[in-house]
Amino acid sequence: MNGILITMKLSEIIKKGNNNLDIFRLIAALMVIYGHAYAISPQEGKEDVLLHIIGFDYSGSLAVKIFFFLSGLVVTNSLMANQNVVKFFISRLFRIWPALIVTVVFSSLVLGPLLTELSFLDYLSSREVYSYIYKNIFMDIQYSLPGVFVDNKRDAVNGSLWTIPYEVSAYLILVAAFMLGVLKRKIFASILFLIIVAEPLFGNKILFTWISADNREISMLAPCFAFGAILAIWKDEIFIDRYSFLGVWILFYFFRTSEFSFYFFYFSIFISMLYISTTPFFIRLKPPFDISYGVYLWAWPIQQVIARSFDYKGVLFNQLSSSILAIIMGLISWYVIEKKCIKAGVNFSVWLSDRWSNLRSNVAVKSDS
Known part of the structure; x- marks a missing residue:
């Protein structure tokens, strides 16, 4: 992309080479560290800048x-482009769980014995050590390890894990909507989006009744997930x-x-990120890796270790x-685990598709004969 961006379709923006959304994911992961530090290593007179400015969020x-x-935005676009539920599940499985499993096992069997x-x-x-592994892998989040x-100030081993079950739930609901044909009917999808957006305003009494609106x-x-999905x-x-960009801020x-x-x-x-990510300057900053997930997974345990050893700082x-x-x-996680x-x-999806195609061909041949 050359010159100054004037107008661009979102369908063009979300093509991989036309944006640098990866850097915003990394910035977000570092924002988590910044924000959590005030709970993990609280210091009198120090406050999250964003919370101080806007008051309703940190x-x-x-x-x-x-x-x-x-x-x-990304997973909905991927699902609609591929139109393949099995491929979607495989890609999400191989994206989320390997790095999660390594983080959980390392925390319980390496960090735990050293720090307990x-x-x-x-x-x-202690059974708690092994339930930590089992529960966190199967989305029943456990935060504590014995004596760790x-x-x-916070005894949670990894307080960031709470978001992962919600993300997995969002994937499942998205797939259900796709299988029911809702995503193919933009008006129905928009109605569902409006209901999801309005849910917190009505105390989550329509769809997500198990989530406290407080x-x-x-x-x-x-x-937020639904907004990305409806844009896709x-x-x-x-x-x-x-x-x-200017209109939303006005x-x-x-x-x-x-x-x-x-x-x-x-x-x-959100709109600002989409616009800024396509500017030539940010395109040039595009990293050859996406370490945001690894940074997010490891951040809290690292902050806890720092707080345990250097809280006075x-x-x-x-x-x-x-x-x-x-x-x-995050770099180690990306190159050693996530990228591979x-x-x-991807290879497993291709293999599975080939096997399925061969099976269907054999069945067709037998039926003809």
């Missing part, structure tokens, strides 16, 4: 909403340009004191040192 929570928006206040044998003989981080950090995840569905009719300015100002704020952030030290170490672990598993998932 940087870590906004980062998760960014993740869900981008996920809704229990003896080595007492730790390894018990003197920290906790906006959770209740807004579905609308209408991608051929949506244009993003500098006027879109709307937020005028409605900043309304009861629903947070909707306008998130909307402005304060929140800024935790933010900076944890960011550096999380990026290193993504490729393995």
Whole structure:
């Protein structure tokens, strides 16, 4: 892409070479570290800048909403492009679980024995160690390990894992909507989107009745994912340009004191990311890797270790040192685990498709004979 972006269809923007959304995922992962540091290494007089400015959200929570928006946009686009549920499940399976499994097992069987206040044998003989592995892999999140981080301000081994079951649930609901034909009917999809967006305003009494509307950090995840999904569905009719960028922020300015100002704020952030990610400057910054998931998975345990050893150094030290170490672990996770598993998932999908095609051909031949 050369020159200055004037107007571009969303369908063109979300093509891999036309954007640098990867850098926004990485920024979001680092925002999580920044925001969590105030809980893990609290320091008097220090406060999350975003929370201080807008009042209704902090940087870590906004980062998760960014993740869900981008996920809704990308995975919906992928599902609609491939029209293959099996391939979708395989790609999600190989994308999410390998790095998660390694993080969970390493935390329980390497970090745990090194950091626990229990003896080595007492730790390894505790059922809680193995339930930590089993439950977290199967989306029943367990935060504690015996004797680990018990003197920290937060004793959770990995407090970031709570978002993953919600993301997996979003994938399942998306697939169900696809299988029912909702995604192919834009009007039905738009009606469903409006219901999901309105849910938190009505106390989650329509669809997500098991989610408390009082906790906006959770209740807004579905609308953010749905916003990404509906943009993917209408991608051929949506244009993003500098006027879109300015227009959403003008709307937020005028409605900043309304009861629903947070909707306008998130909307402005998401549209701005889409626009900025396509500018020539950001395209040139596109990294050859996507380490955001690895950074996200490793950030909290790293921050806990830093807090345990250097809590006296304060929140800024935790933010900076944890960011550096999380990026290193993210790079290791990407090149050693994630990249290879993504490729393995693609190869497995191709193999499975070939096997299915051969099976259908053999059945057809037998039927003809």
